[in-house]
Amino acid sequence: MENIKKTTPHRVGIVLANEELDIPALKFFILSMNALQDQFEYEFLPTPDHGELFEELQKIEDVDREAVRSYVPNFLVDFPKWLEKLEDGYNLPHPRPDQWIIVSEACFSDNFYNMRENHVSVIALGNWQRSMAPPSLFEFIQTLIVRESIAGVCPALRGSVHLGTRGCICDFTAYLEDTRLKVLSGFICHSCEQALAASSRPTLATTVRYILNKKWVGNLSDPTSTTSVLAKLRYNLFLSTGLKPTFLESTINLLQTEGVKALVTLFGAVALAGLLFFFGLKSGGS
Ligand SMILES: [Zn+2]
Secondary structure, X not given: OOOOOOOOOEEEEEEEOOHHHOOHHHHHHHHHHHHOOOOEEEEEEOOOOOOHHHHHHOOOOOEOHHHHHHOHHHHHHHHHHHHHHHHXXXXXXXOOOOEEEEEEOOOEOOOOOEEEXXXXXXEEOOOOOHHHOOOOHHHHHHHHHHHHHHHHHOHXXXXXXXXXXXXXXXXXXXXXXXXXXHHHHOEOOHHHHHHHHOOOOOOHHHHHHHHHHOHHHOOOXXXXXXXXXXXXXXXXXXXXXXXXXXXXXXXXXXXXXXXXXXXXXXXXHHHHHHHHHHHHHHHHHO
């Protein structure tokens, strides 16, 4: 991206609230954005095993968004302290990001899917359903992280910006299912672009468009592309929908990446296991 000036990146610390989200392919996909541009720099930080904010977000039942908001002040004190102890154990320095984004599988009781308080954002994916694909859940998460990052650097775009659905990343959408259009569009509208142009990061709209159009993911014919690496991590960006691929998605992915031979081997193993099971039952009954 030649037209993007070198700049100090806005550092974003991402914490995954639920262990189900701790997926190498997802982390790789998000961190791939670091090499594409120099406006945002993402890093994953470990999930603490305590703290009222995380305990709330890990609840199976619906979560009160305002309760989550009320836990943010303590999070901003306790979490860095907890990280500091970890860092001291390894003689590491204590660098802190400019913004925190907590990605969770929580369901907010008001059906909203995000919460911003101070420089902390919480993304709640509990209302995501496979029927919302395409786009994949990975793409949802990527777009929502970029949207929160924009809110972190541009005060004018911090709140809800426009009610009209433009396919813009800053579209106001109350419900997660309504965000599909902005995830699929990878667009930023003229008024939001002007707001970014007037901010401390005037070239950010170009960066955001580039990140969101996802041409950079490449294709499976290039073994070094992001798509190929994701496929090797068992996530096919063009097939997979949820956090983990279904059996059918895995089978097609295997076929595309490893070829027919691997598929025959897989089904051969399944057939052999079936035969062994069948004859095992036969011999057991005689
Ligand atoms: Zn807009």
